[in-house]
Amino acid sequence: KQEVTQIPAALSVPEGENLVLNCSFTDSAIYNLQWFRQDPGKGLTSLLLIQSSQREQTSGRLNASLDKSSGRSTLYIAASQPGDSATYLCAVFGANSKLTFGKGITLSVRP
Amino acid sequence: GAGVSQSPSNKVTEKGKDVELRCDPISGHTALYWYRQSLGQGLEFLIYFQGNSAPDKSGLPSDRFSAERTGGSVSTLTIQRTQQEDSAVYLCASSSPDRGFSNQPQHFGDGTRLSIL
Numbered sequence: 001k002q003e004v005t006q007i008p009a010a011l012s013v014p015e016g017e018n019l020v021l022n023c024s025f026t027d028s029a030i031y032n033l034q035w036f037r038q039d040p041g042k043g044l045t046s047l048l049l050i051q052s053s054q055r056e057q058t059s060g061r062l063n064a065s066l067d068k069s070s071g072r073s074t075l076y077i078a079a080s081q082p083g084d085s086a087t088y089l090c091a092v093f094g095a096n097s098k099l100t101f102g103k104g105i106t107l108s109v110r111p
Numbered sequence: 112g113a114g115v116s117q118s119p120s121n122k123v124t125e126k127g128k129d130v131e132l133r134c135d136p137i138s139g140h141t142a143l144y145w146y147r148q149s150l151g152q153g154l155e156f157l158i159y160f161q162g163n164s165a166p167d168k169s170g171l172p173s174d175r176f177s178a179e180r181t182g183g184s185v186s187t188l189t190i191q192r193t194q195q196e197d198s199a200v201y202l203c204a205s206s207s208p209d210r211g212f213s214n215q216p217q218h219f220g221d222g223t224r225l226s227i228l
Contacts, residue, residue, distance in 0.1 A: 034216055043115075043202055044219040051214050089154070097167060098144065099204075099217060101154040 002027045006090055006102035013080055014110050021075040021105050023090030028068050035064050035075045036089040038104070044089065048075070080109045113137075115220035117203050123226045126195060132188045132223045136205030143186050144206075144217060145178060149199040157201075160186060190225075198227045 003026045013019055023033075032051050036044040048057045048064040050073070056065040063076040077084060087106045091099040116135040124130055136143050145157040156170040160180045171177070175193075180186040190197055204217040 032214065036219075041221075041224075043117075043221040044204075046216040046218065049214065049216045091154075093217075097142075097159055097161075098156040098170070099146075099154075100156070101146075103153040 002030075002092060002094055002096075002100040004090060004092060004100050004102040006088075006105050008105065009103065010106045010108070012108040012110060015080060015082060017080050017109075018076070018078050019080055019107075021077070021088050021090075021107070023073040023075070023102055025071045025073075025090075025092045025100075027092075027094065028071055030068065030092045030094050032093045033064075033066050033073050034091050034093065034099070035062075035073075036091065038087045038089060047088075080107075082109045082111050085109050115203055115205050115218055117201075117220035117223050119223055120221065121224045121226075123228065124193060125228050127192055129189065129191045130193055130225065132190075132201050132225070134186045134188070134203030134205075134220060136184065136186070136203070137207075137218055138184075140205035140207045140218075141183060142206045142217075143180060144204045145186070145188050146202045146204065147172075147199045148202060148222070152199075154202070157188070193225075193227045195227045198225055200224050 005024045034049045035047045050057045050066040061078040066073045087104040089104040091101040118133045143160040148154045159167045175191045178188045200222040202222040204219045206215045206217045
């Protein structure tokens, strides 16, 4: 059974800091890995999708990497801003045709 | 529509009543997913539709839960005889796996916040 872990559960950083959010998963047989952002009371916004054959994806200040063999992914946020404050969820999509989610990291960026 | 639409956005009902939640996926998306997000539990998979058929119902918590999809579009999730532990946010997502699962993200609606009194 696939399990996805995100540690720590919460993170508080000052504005401008570069930061790394970690995600680990137990079963490397995945189609892709997605990072999502969730704002309070809202649904999930897809940030980046990394296919199983890829090593990383970039979008603006965000960069996500994938090491499938070791079951790890990182989301790098450059020059963090207060508007980046949200919960970040990592999810893997497997042969069972469903996303398995971590519990998320709640990020607070202090002005 | 531009995105996945869910209704109602909020639902408060008494224990024992039936509720019906609706999801309108992105036009042309053949795959549709229901998830539940509970406090402290994270997001859990409920059911997946490819077209109108549901190859995987393994996540439905009990036989009080059922879902259907008609015309390859709108889906409804029905909870009968609601219990307090059914209180959660129910999220719907859609994707277009016709072009392959590996590179098609799931797009989520804003969810229905269900509260059972």
